[in-house]
Amino acid sequence: MRRVLPPVIVGIAAIVAWQLTVTLGRIAPFILPAPSEIWEQLVEQRQNVWEAALASGANALIGLIAGSIVAVLAAMVASRFRPVAEISIPFAAVVSALPIIALAPILNNMFETTSSIPRRLVAAIIVFFPVFLNTLRGLREVNPIHQELMHTYAAGGWTFATKVRLPGALPYVFTGLRQASSLAVIAAVVAEYFGGLQNGLGSRITSAAAFTAYPRAWAYVVGACLLGLVFYLTTLLLERLAMPWRSRLI
Numbered sequence: 341m342r343r344v345l346p347p348v349i350v351g352i353a354a355i356v357a358w359q360l361t362v363t364l365g366r367i368a369p370f371i372l373p374a375p376s377e378i379w380e381q382l383v384e385q386r387q388n389v390w391e392a393a394l395a396s397g398a399n400a401l402i403g404l405i406a407g408s409i410v411a412v413l414a415a416m417v418a419s420r421f422r423p424v425a426e427i428s429i430p431f432a433a434v435v436s437a438l439p440i441i442a443l444a445p446i447l448n449n450m451f452e453t454t455s456s457i458p459r460r461l462v463a464a465i466i467v468f469f470p471v472f473l474n475t476l477r478g479l480r481e482v483n484p485i486h487q488e489l490m491h492t493y494a495a496g497g498w499t500f501a502t503k504v505r506l507p508g509a510l511p512y513v514f515t516g517l518r519q520a521s522s523l524a525v526i527a528a529v530v531a532e533y534f535g536g537l538q539n540g541l542g543s544r545i546t547s548a549a550a551f552t553a554y555p556r557a558w559a560y561v562v563g564a565c566l567l568g569l570v571f572y573l574t575t576l577l578l579e580r581l582a583m584p585w586r587s588r589l590i
Contacts, residue, residue: 403463
């Protein structure tokens, strides 16, 4: 309760203050809709929000899985060969600096308008950097005692990587995944602003805003926030399942 109650109270207080500010200040809906209006639209459009969240969530999930797998494999190679690390780290930094608003239109032009591949590629590219960087850091921080022990056993490179490096790097891997889980949802939703299939949260937000249905647009924004929260909490659950000893130590 000590961990859950304070943020809940702050959140409720913020919503109440928001409602009072909009109502008493007579703020126009196109500037900032009231939470009550957003809730009404969220209830009314719950089926559409659910379907759009499933479409965006599928793109974000595929991008998260693909980007994470590539990032972990690249980090394993970079940790093994120093010249590869010296090349890959600046390259990964350049990739992370690519803006979604510039990347999404280019990828949309490369594929058919009915394809979801561009959005999944955008999510995978955005996910790559945090997972790669954290995994590489974890793979490099090997306990010297474990390293000497594996050398005395004449363990090969693959055995050393799977028995020592990867298990030791798991906390760093999940640190990157926690960052990437939310970024994948953001990337998938923002990529939908630039054409393609009109079935995700991003396209529904732009469509509602274009028709001046601002409370409805905010309802889809709330759906995107909830989707990102689901991804983050799922990552935390997987971390606890993969490393139960850490939850006992905390």
